[in-house]
Amino acid sequence: MKTEIFSTVSRETIVKRMEADHFDVLVIGGGITGSGIALDAATRGLKVALIERNDFASGTSSRSGKLIHGGLKYLQNLDFPVVKETGRERAIVYNNARHLVYPIKMNFPLVKKESYNLVTLKAGLTLYDRLAGVKKEERHTIYSKKTTLKREPLFNKDTVQGSGEYVEYRTDDSRLTMEVAKTAAEAGASALNYAEMTEFLKNEQNQVKGVVARDHIGEQTFTITAKHIVNAAGPWVDKVRKKDRPIEGKYMVLAKGIHLVFQYRDLPVSSSIYFQHKGRMIAVIPVGDRTYVGSTESLYSQNMDDIHVNKSEVTYLLGCLHDMFPDVNLTEKDITSSWAGIRPLIGEQGKSPSELSRHDEIFESDTGLVTIAGGKLTGYRKMADRVLTHIEAKAGIHLNGTQTDTVKLSGGKFDSNEEMNHYARKLHGMYHDLELTAEEIMNYVLRYGSNTEKLLHLISELNTTYTDKEERDVLAEVHYTIQHEMVASLIDFYDRRTSYLLFNLEKVKRSLPYVAKEMATILQWDSAKEEEERREMNYLITKAVTFKEA
Known part of the structure; x- marks a missing residue:
């Protein structure tokens, strides 16, 4: 198997590089925030390392509502700057990852006794269109009760009074996060999942200068040194902060x-x-x-x-x-x-739960550890820019401005939807012997984007080996995601790279025996490790449809 820069088979090389280099920025946390910071820093020419204790997007960034929000709900709180920023950011994320971000029509019904009426909804959507810079063809439409019920017959006829329709953007949050991390690696960052920060290294002035990390795949401990360390561990930021010093003031x-x-x-x-x-x-x-x-x-x-x-x-x-x-x-x-x-x-401390902030904030300890917390998926680029601006001011240095507004993500090398559709049609013609439908090819393009041909090449290589088409196709995805997307476990594959666990549980059950066997061969698992992986996957299958008493 060819070694790739963002591949599980390259782990040892990445660990050695992390140990040998001295980085400008070390990011702790491989969710959308940490991955975004790594991408921003790397594209500015900084030497960057990114470590994640589990898998990329294994926390909040794979468990969102999977929408790139334009910030409509912030209008209720009169939070106009957030509406303006998130609306415009949404367009940038869409342009840079068309294979993962899709415009969808969103129906907002007016419901009796709720806070919106026809006047406030019309005013809100009009203001939203203007603040968010919504394209003319995507601006809202207001519908009467009669038209609303005709357009959505399932609505409650006794309570729905009308509706507004506007455009939102749906995404695959875990793949978006992974592609951001992968693009950072392609820009020169050293990125590694299953690498947990266990303690900070400090100099004589008690300033953080690096970390000790545990590679949970290679079962080895190594050190990473850096000028600046950023804690972007999402819900776990306080756990990281406690390894630096006791927490004072704001907390998660x-x-x-x-x-x-x-x-x-x-x-x-x-x-x-x-x-x-x-x-x-x-x-x-x-x-x-x-x-x-x-x-x-x-x-x-x-x-x-x-x-x-x-x-x-x-x-x-x-x-x-x-x-x-x-x-x-x-x-x-x-x-x-x-x-x-x-x-x-x-x-x-001293504030009530109703005063909890949903905005992102940056704070720095007296040891120099920079922490960013809060925020939303849509605003990951702006959060990264704010962190780099903070580092710039802290260090008294001048950095190039952010470039990520024009950086196409891995797989996102399309300038229009027509270009993406043309690519899918071309692949369908080139690989007609695989007996994949146009819809199947398009679904792959909406997952792997402009990298899809690499997957189809792998399917071709397995074509004569497997008579079962589903087995052939799924095993090709296994090979692709290990080789190109740093998959190291069954859950990485079934959840965060393919979403089969969320949207096709029956396929997970059918394919688990041969996928586990194939991954064991590729990743050189012994029988105990393979059995542990199967057990964990079966637990997650059950958990997805079994609900606990509170």
Whole structure:
């Protein structure tokens, strides 16, 4: 297997490079925030290292609502700068990763006794269009009750009074994060998953100068030194901060959200929907033959590494769906998968829970450790820019301005949707002997983008070996994601690289025996390691459709 810069088979080389080099910036945390910082720094010409204790996007960045929000909901709080920034950032993320970010029509129904009426919705969407710089063809439309119910027959006819339609953008959050990290590596950063920071190294002036890291795959400990260390560990930032010094002032408060997945035929909405239910916002998003629904939000203080969906949360969301779609009789048994995640809100001693901040903030300890916390998926580029600006001021140096507004992500080498569609059609013609449908090819392009031909080449290599088409195709994805996307475990593959765990659980069950066997061969697992991986995967399959009593 050819060694690639972002490959599991290159781990030893990456570890040696991390030990040997002295970096300008070391980033702790491989979620969207940390990956974004690494990309920004690397494209400015800085020498960058990025370590993640688990897999890229294994925390919050794979458990979001999978929307690149334009910031509409911030209008209610009159937070105009956030609406303006996130709306414009959304367009940049879309242009740089068209294979992973898709415009969708979002239906916002006016519901009796909720906070919006026809006047406030029209005013809000008009202001939103202007602040967010929405393109003319994507600006909102207001519909009467009669037209609304015709466009979405499932709505509750007694409570829905009309609707507004605007454009949102859906994404694959975990793949977006991974592609940002991969693009950082392609720009020169040294990036490694399953590398946990265990302690800080400090100089004679008690300033942080590096870390000791544990490679959980190679089972070795190594050191990394850097001029500047950034803690971007998401909900885990306080755990990292405590290894530096006791926490004073601001601290993380965790908010939990959940999403449920159904067969599309069981929840056949005509478009994506964002509705209010007793003041809370609920999203209903169709994706292929599935529809997912979320989210609840509640404070969370339990195990951060094994977050479960509770029965009470399922009951709540099912109740919301019943109120909005009374003719759709969904039960817990109709749930095909689910996910739960946590995000960090910023609390401060002496302030109440209602005063928790959802904005990102940067703070620095007296040892020089820079921490960034809070924020949202959409704003990852701006968060990275703010961190680099902070480092620039702190060090009294001049850096080139951020370039990531024009950096196409790995797989995102398209300038238009037509160009991407043309690429898919071309591949369909070139690889017609694989008997893949145009839809299957397009689905691969919407996952791997302009890298899809590398996958199809691998499928071709396996074509004469396997008579079962699904087995051939899935095993080719296994080879591709290990070789090019740093997959090191079954869960990396089934969850964060393909989303099969979330949107095609039956495929996971069918393919698990041969995928586990193939990964064991490629990654040289012994029988005990292979059995441990299978056990963990089976646990996650069960967890996706089993809900805990609160």
